[in-house]
Amino acid sequence: MVFTNLRRHRVRTAIGAAGIALGVATMLSVVGLLGGAVKMFERILQSDAEMVVFEKNVSDLFFSNVPVELAGELKQQPFVKDARPVLFTIITAPGRPVVTCFGITPDDPRLTRGEWLQGGAADFNEANNGVVLGERAADFLAAKAGGTIELGQGSYPVAGVLRMENGFENGGVFMPLGTCQRAFQREGVCSVVSVALADGCGSAEVKDWMARHHGRLTALENEEFSRSYSQFKILKTTAWTVGGCAFLLGGLSVTNTMILSVFTRIKELAIARVCGFSRGQVARMIFGESLLVAAIGTASGWVLSIGGLHALRAVPQLQGYIDPRIGWMEVAGALSLALFTALAGALYPARYAANLKPAEALRYE
Amino acid sequence: MNTAEDMEVRVENVWKSFDGGRIEVLKGVTLHVPKGGVVALCGTSGCGKSTLLNVISGLEEVDRGLVRVSGAEVADETARIWLLRHRIGYVFQFHHLMPDLTLAENCMIPVIAAGGKRAVAVERLHELAKATGVDHRLGRRVRELSGGERQRGALVRALMNDPELLLCDEPTGALDEKNRETVFELMLELVRSRGRTLVLATHDPGLACRCERVVRMRDGKIEGEGI
Numbered sequence: 001m002v003f004t005n006l007r008r009h010r011v012r013t014a015i016g017a018a019g020i021a022l023g024v025a026t027m028l029s030v031v032g033l034l035g036g037a038v039k040m041f042e043r044i045l046q047s048d049a050e051m052v053v054f055e056k057n058v059s060d061l062f063f064s065n066v067p068v069e070l071a072g073e074l075k076q077q078p079f080v081k082d083a084r085p086v087l088f089t090i091i092t093a094p095g096r097p098v099v100t101c102f103g104i105t106p107d108d109p110r111l112t113r114g115e116w117l118q119g120g121a122a123d124f125n126e127a128n129n130g131v132v133l134g135e136r137a138a139d140f141l142a143a144k145a146g147g148t149i150e151l152g153q154g155s156y157p158v159a160g161v162l163r164m165e166n167g168f169e170n171g172g173v174f175m176p177l178g179t180c181q182r183a184f185q186r187e188g189v190c191s192v193v194s195v196a197l198a199d200g201c202g203s204a205e206v207k208d209w210m211a212r213h214h215g216r217l218t219a220l221e222n223e224e225f226s227r228s229y230s231q232f233k234i235l236k237t238t239a240w241t242v243g244g245c246a247f248l249l250g251g252l253s254v255t256n257t258m259i260l261s262v263f264t265r266i267k268e269l270a271i272a273r274v275c276g277f278s279r280g281q282v283a284r285m286i287f288g289e290s291l292l293v294a295a296i297g298t299a300s301g302w303v304l305s306i307g308g309l310h311a312l313r314a315v316p317q318l319q320g321y322i323d324p325r326i327g328w329m330e331v332a333g334a335l336s337l338a339l340f341t342a343l344a345g346a347l348y349p350a351r352y353a354a355n356l357k358p359a360e361a362l363r364y365e
Numbered sequence: 366m367n368t369a370e371d372m373e374v375r376v377e378n379v380w381k382s383f384d385g386g387r388i389e390v391l392k393g394v395t396l397h398v399p400k401g402g403v404v405a406l407c408g409t410s411g412c413g414k415s416t417l418l419n420v421i422s423g424l425e426e427v428d429r430g431l432v433r434v435s436g437a438e439v440a441d442e443t444a445r446i447w448l449l450r451h452r453i454g455y456v457f458q459f460h461h462l463m464p465d466l467t468l469a470e471n472c473m474i475p476v477i478a479a480g481g482k483r484a485v486a487v488e489r490l491h492e493l494a495k496a497t498g499v500d501h502r503l504g505r506r507v508r509e510l511s512g513g514e515r516q517r518g519a520l521v522r523a524l525m526n527d528p529e530l531l532l533c534d535e536p537t538g539a540l541d542e543k544n545r546e547t548v549f550e551l552m553l554e555l556v557r558s559r560g561r562t563l564v565l566a567t568h569d570p571g572l573a574c575r576c577e578r579v580v581r582m583r584d585g586k587i588e589g590e591g592i
Contacts, residue, residue: 001477008465271461274424275522276450276478359424362461 002288009261013293016257020297020341021304023250024334027243028305031333032326033312034239038232040166042222044102048109049082049194051203053210053219060231062088065189066217068177074193077209079201084108085190087180091152091173093141099151100172103180103190110169111162119145119160126178130159134170152183167322195219244337250297251341255348258290262349269353270361279354286350287343294342298335302326373530373562374398374421379430381416386428390416392585393430398564400529403556405573406566408582414566417582418532421564422453435529450479454523456552458535460515462507462522468494468514469503472522479526486525493521497551513544520552531556533565537572549575 006013045052045061053074055064066085074083087103104110111121111132118138123130131151133143138161143149145160151173164170181187195206203221210219226232262269269282277285305326313322374396381391390413398404406414419425420432423439435452437444449455454475462471469490476486494500497517502510510518516536523531536552537545549572556563565576573579581588 001474004466004470008463267461268463271463272474272478274422274449274455275475276446276526277474278446278478281478357424359419362457 001285002292005261005285005289006292012257012261013296016254016293017297017300019250019253019257020294020338021250021300023247023341024298024301024338025304025308026246026250027240027334027337028302028326028330029308030243030246031239031330032305032309033322034235035327035330036322038226038235040168041232042226043166044168045086045192045194045222045225048113049084049196049222051195051197051206051219051221052225053193053195053214053217054191056216056218061191062090064191065186066191066193068181068188068190070214070217071190071193073213074195074206077206079198079205079209080195081198082196084194085177086192086194087177087184087186087189088191089180089184089186091183093173094150096140099137099141100168101151101180102169102172102174103177104174105177108174110164110174114162114164114169117161117163119158121160123157123159124174124176126176128159129154129156129176129179131156131176131179132160132162132174133158134172134174135161135163136167136171137173140171154183240333243334247334247337248341251338251345254290254293254297254342255345257293258286258346258349261289262286262353266356266361269356270358273356273358274362282356283350283354286353287346290342290346290350291339294338298338301334301338302331373400373402373435374564375431375433376417376421377431379417379420379432380428381413381420381425382428390585391420391427394582394585394587396580396587398562400562401560403553403563403577404565405576405579406564406582407568407570407573407579408588409568412582413585414568414582415534418455418534418564418566421530422455422532423448450475451526452529454526454528454531456516456519456523456531456533456536458538460507460519462515462518464508465506467504467506468499468510468518468521471507471518472503472525475522475525481526489525489527490521493524493555496555497521511544512540513548516540516544516548517551520548520555524555527559528561530562530564533563535566535568537569538567545572 053066053070054061055066058064068085071083071085074080084105089101089103091099091101093099106121106124111124117135124132131149133141138144141149143158145158147158148155149158175183177190181189197203197206206219210217220228272282309322376394376396379391379394382389394417406417408414416425420427421434421439423445426440432439434448437448439445439448472490473486490503491500494503497520499514499517499521502514507515507518533552537549540548553575567573579591581590
C-alpha cells in the first residue's frame with residue numbers, strides 16, 4: 001500500500017522528496033565544504049607527521065610560539081623519526097592584503113610533494129631569501145621563477161612555482177624559515193613542530209617527554225588535535241547547524257505533503273478502515289509513506305550534493321579548496337535527520353488518519 | 366426456532382443520536398438476523414437504515430444498547446477489526462473504489478488488511494470477478510470503468526475475505542435500471558449460493574420484496590415486518 005500510494009500521487013511524492021533532497025544536499029554540501037576546508041588545514045599542519053606540537057593556551061596557531069631548537073631536540077629522541085618546524089603567518093602583497101605564508105625548512109616534504117612548474121628547490125634557502133609560490137599565488141601575484149616579488153616590507157627572489165593539491169598551500173607563499181622569522185620579527189620561534197614517530201613508537205612517549213621538558217607546550221596526535229582545536233570545532237558545528245536548519249526547512253515540505261496526503265484521501269482512509277485496517281495499520285501506512293519519501297529524498301540529495309561539490313571543484317578559483325568526499329558519518333547523520341524529520345512530520349497526519357471515524361469520513365465532502 | 370447463538374446479527378435496544386443528542390436517529394432498535402438470513406431494511410430517507418447498518422458494522426458507536434455479530438460485540442475495537450476483516454463485507458451506495466488504482470488493486474485492500482495469502486486471494490479474486498462479470502476489467506483503473514462495473518467491483522471487494530455477513534447500503538441506488546437489476550440479482554445469488562447473511566438497506570419496495578424478510582423502519586424505529 002505504501003508504494004502504491006506514493007506511486008499514485010507521483011507529483012506530491014516528488015515535491016516531498018525534493019524538499020528533503022534539497023535539505024540533504026544543502027546539509028551535505030555545507031558539511032562537505034567546511035569539512036573539506038578543515039581537512040585541508042589538518043593536512044597543512046600534519047604534513048607527513050603523526051603529531052603536532054604547539055604552545056598551550058593560544059587562541060590561534062598564528063599566535064603560537066615554539067622554540068625552533070625543539071625540532072632538533074625531538075629529532076634526537078629515539079621515539080621520533082623526524083621533527084620539522086613551521087611558522088604560519090599572513091603577509092601582504094601588492095593588490096593582495098592577505099596571503100598565507102609558510103616558513104619552512106628546505107627539507108620540508110611540501111617541496112617534494114608538489115609538482116614543480118617553474119624553478120626548483122635549489123634556490124630555496126636563507127642565503128638568497130628565495131621564496132617558492134603556489135601555482136595560484138604565482139598567478140594572482142603575476143610572478144615567475146627568476147623574478148622578484150614584493151612581500152610585506154621586503155623584496156624576494158622567486159625560486160620556483162609549485163602546484164600543490166591543497167588549495168591553501170597552492171594559494172600561499174613558502175619562505176625559508178629563517179627568512180620568515182626575520183620578516184616577522186619572530187627570530188628563533190615557529191608556530192608548530194610536526195613530529196613523525198619512529199617505527200613502533202607511540203604518541204605517549206612524546207607527550208610524556210614534552211610534559212617533562214617543555215611544560216609550556218603541548219603535543220597532540222593529529223586526530224586529537226582536530227577534535228580539540230576550537231577553530232575546527234566552530235567550523236564543524238557551524239556546518240551541522242546551517243545544514244540542519246536547511247534540512248528542517250526541507251522537512252517541513254514532508255510534513256506539508258503528508259498532511260495534504262491525508263486530507264485529500266479522507267474517504268480512502270475511511271474505506272481502508274471499513275475493509276479492516278486497524279488504526280495502527282493506517283498510522284503505519286502514513287509513517288511508511290513519509291519514511292519512503294525521506295529515503296528517496298536522502299538518496300537524491302546525496303547524489304545532488306556529490307554532483308554539486310564536484311561541479312564546484314571544477315571552478316578554477318575554488319580548485320584545491322573543496323574536498324568532495326562525503327564520509328559515511330555525514331551521510332548517516334543526514335539520513336538520521338531525514339528519518340527523524342519524516343517521523344516527526346508524519347506524526348500529526350498519522351494520528352489524524354488513525355483517529356478518523358469511518359462513517360463520519362464517508363459523509364465528508 | 367433460532368436461539369440467540371444462531372443469530373448472525375443481534376441488535377438489542379440500540380439508541381444512536383448525533384449533534385450532541387439533538388438528532389436522535391435510532392430509538393431503541395432491536396433486530397435479530399439468523400445465519401443465512403436475507404433481510405431488507407426498508408423505509409424512507411432519514412429513517413435510520415444506513416445508521417443501523419453502520420451500527421451493525423461498528424462504524425458508528427451506539428449511545429446505548431448492544432450489537433453482536435457472529436457472537437462478537439462490535440463495541441470492542443479488537444473484535445470490530447476482526448469482524449471487518451473476516452466476517453463483514455460492506456457495499457455502499459457509491460462504490461468508494463480508489464479511482465487511480467486498478468480494480469484488482471482495489472479488491473486486494475481487504476486482503477492486505479487481513480494479512481491474507483496473496484496466491485489464495487488472487488484465485489478468489491478471479492473467481493468472484495468471473496461470477497460478477499468484471500474479470501476482463503480487473504487490470505483497468507477504476508476511472509475507466511462504467512457505473513455498473515464499479516458497483517460490481519465494490520461487491521467483489523466486499524466478498525474478498527469470504528465474509529459471513531454482507532451489509533449493503535442502497536447498493537443499487539446510484540445505478541440505472543438495467544444495472545440495478547443485474548447487480549441486485551448478482552448480489553442475491555452470491556449470498557444465497559454461499560449461504561451467507563445479507564442485510565440490505567433500500568427504499569425501493571420492488572427490491573425489498575425479493576428478500577426473504579422485509580423490516581420496515583420509520584423515524585428511527587422498527588415499524589414492523591413485510592412491505
